[in-house]
Amino acid sequence: MEPGSAGLEQQEDDYDSAAYLAEDVKNLPERPVPAVQRNFTQYFALDVNGIQGHDQYIYRHPNGLCIVGLAPSHPALQPGRNIQRVDFNLKKDGKGHEDMKGKLKRNAQPLQANSHLCKVVMDDGMVFNVRYGLQGVLLEKNSRLAEDSKLLQDKAATEGFLAILMPRPEAWVQTEKNLLSLEQYLLQKGSVVPSG
Known part of the structure; x- marks a missing residue:
């Protein structure tokens, strides 16, 4: 074996393995797959609490955590509508839900499916509970x-989520x-896709 030939063989091996590790550029998607689609199972609840059109999404992580938000078909997210504010202060004393602190979230609040999460107030005066x-x-x-x-309007499926449960x-x-x-959901609601 000639001096320096071992280094050359190592370079060839590295080059070959790189070909297997790198993705074929021609087959890459135009846009990266959103984290929501990669990491969560997407579910949708229609007519939550029996109210027509009050549709919500529930994105469930493999660890069991769920992210809740308004589905694209919810009336508050329809074109031409404008959200004035989102109000989480629903208790009579005006304090609303306490923020959870600490690693174990010791003061996390138990809740029921029909418990109030927030009010979405539209600029035309309409209020969605x-x-x-x-x-x-x-x-x-x-x-x-x-x-x-x-x-909530522009990035409902990502940064505009409502709560984590x-x-x-x-x-x-x-x-x-x-x-x-x-x-x-897409079959029932047509071509509406989550925004964000």
């Missing part, structure tokens, strides 16, 4: 919406039976 849609524990509400309600396993089994998959 939004429910959680599933039973579990509230881990976080999206307080950014109180400062920037446009997130941890459903009880037995409650999730019951809830899941009444939810639609993304494909079923």
Whole structure:
């Protein structure tokens, strides 16, 4: 073996393995797949709490956490409508839901599917009372919406989410039976796709 030939063989091996590791540029999607689609199973609840058109999404992570928000077919998100504010202060004393603190979220609030989550107030005076849609524990509400309600209209499926919940396993089994998959939702609601 000639001096330096071992280094040359190593370079050739690295070059060959790089060809297997790199994706074929011609087959890459035009846009990266959104994190919501990569990491969550997307479900939709129609007519939440029996109110016509009050549709919500529930994105469930493999660890059980659920993100809740307004589905694209919700009347508040229709073209030509403008959200004035999102109000999480629903208790009579005006304090609303407490923020959870700490790693274990010790003061997380248990809630029912029909518990009030927030009010979405439109600029025409219309008010939509939004429910959680599933039973579990509230881990976080999206307080950014109180400062920037446009997130709910412009990025409803991502930054405009309403809350993060941890459903009880037995409650999730019951809830899941009444939810639609993304494909079923699109079949029922037409070509409406989540924004954001």
